[in-house]
Amino acid sequence: MFIGVSGKNIISFGSGQPDLSPPNRVFRAMFRYRNFKYGLIQGNLNLRKALAKQYPKSTADNFVITNGASEAIDLTLRALSKVNNKKKNRVLLPRPYYYSYPYLIKFAGMEPVYTNLVEGRIDFDDFKKKVKNCKAVIINSPSNPTGRVESMETLKKIEKITNDLGIYVLSDEVYKDLIYIRENYLIKGPRVITVNSFSKTYNMCGLRIGYLWSLDENLVNRVIETKTHTSMNTNILGQEMAYEATKTPEKFIKKQVKIWRERRDFIYKGLSDMGLDLWKPEGAFYVLPKIKNPRAFVWNMFKKYKVITYLGEWFGANDRVRFSYALDINKIKEGLKRVKKYLKIKGEI
Amino acid sequence: MFIGVSGKNIISFGSGQPDLSPPNRVFRAMFRYRNFKYGLIQGNLNLRKALAKQYPKSTADNFVITNGASEAIDLTLRALSKVNNKKKNRVLLPRPYYYSYPYLIKFAGMEPVYTNLVEGRIDFDDFKKKVKNCKAVIINSPSNPTGRVESMETLKKIEKITNDLGIYVLSDEVYKDLIYIRENYLIKGPRVITVNSFSKTYNMCGLRIGYLWSLDENLVNRVIETKTHTSMNTNILGQEMAYEATKTPEKFIKKQVKIWRERRDFIYKGLSDMGLDLWKPEGAFYVLPKIKNPRAFVWNMFKKYKVITYLGEWFGANDRVRFSYALDINKIKEGLKRVKKYLKIKGEI
Numbered sequence: 001m002f003i004g005v006s007g008k009n010i011i012s013f014g015s016g017q018p019d020l021s022p023p024n025r026v027f028r029a030m031f032r033y034r035n036f037k038y039g040l041i042q043g044n045l046n047l048r049k050a051l052a053k054q055y056p057k058s059t060a061d062n063f064v065i066t067n068g069a070s071e072a073i074d075l076t077l078r079a080l081s082k083v084n085n086k087k088k089n090r091v092l093l094p095r096p097y098y099y100s101y102p103y104l105i106k107f108a109g110m111e112p113v114y115t116n117l118v119e120g121r122i123d124f125d126d127f128k129k130k131v132k133n134c135k136a137v138i139i140n141s142p143s144n145p146t147g148r149v150e151s152m153e154t155l156k157k158i159e160k161i162t163n164d165l166g167i168y169v170l171s172d173e174v175y176k177d178l179i180y181i182r183e184n185y186l187i188k189g190p191r192v193i194t195v196n197s198f199s200k201t202y203n204m205c206g207l208r209i210g211y212l213w214s215l216d217e218n219l220v221n222r223v224i225e226t227k228t229h230t231s232m233n234t235n236i237l238g239q240e241m242a243y244e245a246t247k248t249p250e251k252f253i254k255k256q257v258k259i260w261r262e263r264r265d266f267i268y269k270g271l272s273d274m275g276l277d278l279w280k281p282e283g284a285f286y287v288l289p290k291i292k293n294p295r296a297f298v299w300n301m302f303k304k305y306k307v308i309t310y311l312g313e314w315f316g317a318n319d320r321v322r323f324s325y326a327l328d329i330n331k332i333k334e335g336l337k338r339v340k341k342y343l344k345i346k347g348e349i
Numbered sequence: 350m351f352i353g354v355s356g357k358n359i360i361s362f363g364s365g366q367p368d369l370s371p372p373n374r375v376f377r378a379m380f381r382y383r384n385f386k387y388g389l390i391q392g393n394l395n396l397r398k399a400l401a402k403q404y405p406k407s408t409a410d411n412f413v414i415t416n417g418a419s420e421a422i423d424l425t426l427r428a429l430s431k432v433n434n435k436k437k438n439r440v441l442l443p444r445p446y447y448y449s450y451p452y453l454i455k456f457a458g459m460e461p462v463y464t465n466l467v468e469g470r471i472d473f474d475d476f477k478k479k480v481k482n483c484k485a486v487i488i489n490s491p492s493n494p495t496g497r498v499e500s501m502e503t504l505k506k507i508e509k510i511t512n513d514l515g516i517y518v519l520s521d522e523v524y525k526d527l528i529y530i531r532e533n534y535l536i537k538g539p540r541v542i543t544v545n546s547f548s549k550t551y552n553m554c555g556l557r558i559g560y561l562w563s564l565d566e567n568l569v570n571r572v573i574e575t576k577t578h579t580s581m582n583t584n585i586l587g588q589e590m591a592y593e594a595t596k597t598p599e600k601f602i603k604k605q606v607k608i609w610r611e612r613r614d615f616i617y618k619g620l621s622d623m624g625l626d627l628w629k630p631e632g633a634f635y636v637l638p639k640i641k642n643p644r645a646f647v648w649n650m651f652k653k654y655k656v657i658t659y660l661g662e663w664f665g666a667n668d669r670v671r672f673s674y675a676l677d678i679n680k681i682k683e684g685l686k687r688v689k690k691y692l693k694i695k696g697e698i
Contacts, residue, residue: 017387030379030586036555038366067416067580074579078456100578107427107578109458206385206585226456229449230423231416235584236555237379 011335013323014308016144016286018203020256023248026204029240039233042224043211047239050246055213056188062213064223065234065242069174069197069210070100073138075230076170076193076212077108079222080136085166087135094122096288096317098144098172110135114316120148120279120288124157131161136168139187142175142283145315145322147264149282155185163189168219170195174210175284177201177253180261191216200284201253202245209234209242260285260325263332267325270336274349288312291321292348305338360684362672363657365493365635367552369605372597375553378589388582391573392560396588399595404562405537411562413572414583414591418523418546418559419449422487424579425519425542425561426457428571429485434515436484443471445637445666447493447521459484463665469497469628469637473506480510485517488536491524491632494664494671496613498631504534512538517568519544523559524633526550526602529610540565549633550602551594558583558591609634609674612681616674619685623698637661640670641697654687 042048043065052058066072081089089110093101094117105112113134115126120143131137139158141150162169169187174197176184186194197210214220233239264281271278271289278289291297294312298321301307312320325332343349391397392414401407415421430438438459442450443466454461462483464475469492480486488507490499511518518541525533527549535543546559563569613630620627620638627638640646643661647670650656661669674681692698 015387022385027383030382033379034376036371036553038364038554067420067584070578071416071580103578107575204385205387206582208581208584229419229452229456231420231580232557233555235416235557235587237586238584 010306010308011331011338012308012327013325013335014310016324016326017205018200018256018285018326019328020203020259022203023245023252025247026202026241026244029237029244033237033240036236039236039239041228041233043234044236044239044243047243047246050243051211051213055186055194057215058213061217062215062220064212064220064227065239066210066212066227067231067234068199068208069172069195071208071231072195072197072210072212073100073170073172074104074107075223075226076195076219077104077110077136078226079219080168080170081108081110082222083135083168083219085135087167088133090134091170092127092131092134092137094127094138094140094143096143096145096312096315096320097138098140099314101138102316117146117148120146122150122154122158124154127158128161131167132165134167136170137162138170138172140172142179144175144284145286145288145310145312145317146279147281147284147286147288148279149179149181152182152185155187159187159189159192162191167191168193174200178257178260178285179283180257180264181282191219193219198242198245202242202248204241204245207235207238207241209238263325263329266329267323267332267336270332271323271339274340274343276349285324285326287323287325288315288317288320289323290319293346294319294321297321297342301339301342305342307335307338359655359657360680360687361657361676362674362684363659365673365675366554367549367605367634367675368677369552369608371552372594372601374596375551375590375593378586378593382586382589385585388585388588390577390582392583393585393588393592396592396595399592400560400562404535404543406564407562410566411564411569413561413569413576414588415559415561415576416580416583417548417557418521418544420557420580421544421546421559421561422449422519422521423453423456424572424575425544425568426453426459427575428568429517429519430457430459431571432484432517432568434484436516437482439483440519441476441480441483441486443476443487443489443492445492445494445661445664445669446487447489448663450487451665466495466497469495471499471503471507473503476507477510480516481514483516485519486511487519487521489521491528493524493633494635494637494659494661494666495628496630496633496635496637497628498528498530501531501534504536508536508538508541511540516540517542523549527606527609527634528632529606529613530631540568542568547591547594551591551597553590553594556584556587556590558587612674612678615678616672616681616685619681620672620688623689623692625698634673634675636672636674637664637666637669638672639668642695643668643670646670646691650688650691654691656684656687
């Protein structure tokens, strides 16, 4: 996926990582911390206690600190696959989806079932029909790759139906602090597992500090049992840096959202003005326009125009291309210029 | 397993982690490193290049950096479970074994098959009989929990038979730098995957930097593909610290082995003098004596004598107890005094 490709004159709308800097205070841990012994498998107590203040009815016991949100999802699915509640090992997935979900579901020996998004949002009628035969559902709002945010109404209906039917909800909320239209709505319930991370909010992707939160004590214990064997504690210094990040004032996040919103407005207008069919992003930093020949587009943009984009088919959207706008607005401008040039030559706009 | 239990007057022969300090130079990375973006899934190039110098016929491509040796084993088994070479999904395991192996084998949807050690070493006749029906075998020399090192002759016979039969060898060599009787012998072959770590050699357990090495390109690629979804890159700062550790002069390790050998001699003599039946440790920092009532022993030593030991049954050795001697010699002395007192009262010695 061109990860790690860089070079002069390349414009990357590829990888989904912020180009901004982490809060200064996270570096403090690097100057201070000196204990490199094994830590608790569940995660450092100071970090879990700090997180507990951000979630309702919670103590440090409701959290497991993981190697990024990825490991939190992997461990949760591995744990869920062993829950014996007479439900079939199926997981319902809105499509387009984050590209790792189907892999992780299959790795855990489960089967993905898809509900197609309508205008980038969950079609609750279809969801309702399909969820009955599943053990779990993955919700990802704000969504990578659609950039859409589900309505409060839909999220509350999902809370109710999954609770009524005894279905687990794995809610991937790694973009919860990057929403342009309202505050995040935390999905709640006795079988909800929320996954989050320090990567996107605090620009610490490479440190791989994520976590899961759940009020389901059994599920949390199963995850810890699994992690005891699969990776043990999460990097202890990274956890100390994440702990420092929890002390970051709210204004750090607000300042960032302002930057993301400007970029969002800029790229949305730019692509719309070309006449492309796309959904207005409401969160995260992706936009997923329809493109006539996506494979030719992604390939040629890279080879001939030095612009990196990701194929929609990696995310279950065969007729689209994903642009990450996690880059400087001047670069976005230059990238859009090249996109426009290509599409004009091809007669696609 | 009493992990994380500490307190005044407690003597812990429990957790297997060095009490010594990391090389000073690993701290340098903490003062210098400032890039927290995603890294390569396979691991930092500087670290992999440094490791390639330590392994024959190797380049950076033959390595994957992981969240400790645990993740390297987990990823390898997950990758092996998907290899379709008409062999049954069985993994041969010498018993006693490191307690996570059977879990990880089962997590990957495979089945553990056991060959019982004789005098703490592989019985090659039994091994030979059982290995034919397996897809892979795990070798762990020096061994946790036995402290034994396999003979060169056995290791070479294992190399040959597995190569002849097309069977994978997962060689867990995390204690390769802590051997008292000879240099480590690296098992080689086209289907060998060697797992190692910075935890034990450089006293960096909590940073969770491990790796796997293999000349099997397909297997390495499968592991990278899996890790792309399950955890992405390993903590990028930890990798920089591990890179610094690779520059540590040989004498650092020699000095450590001297300390470990003194402790080994001391605890081996102490337990032998009590009349306990045990194997002389040849590597790592564990000893696994027979104990008449292991469950009562472990429980009472902890509750009444504040001495932590681990039940042999966690490692597939029902009639034994594991002592880690990764602690100061004065503490070992005090711990042994308490053990002797208990065993005398119970009339077991």
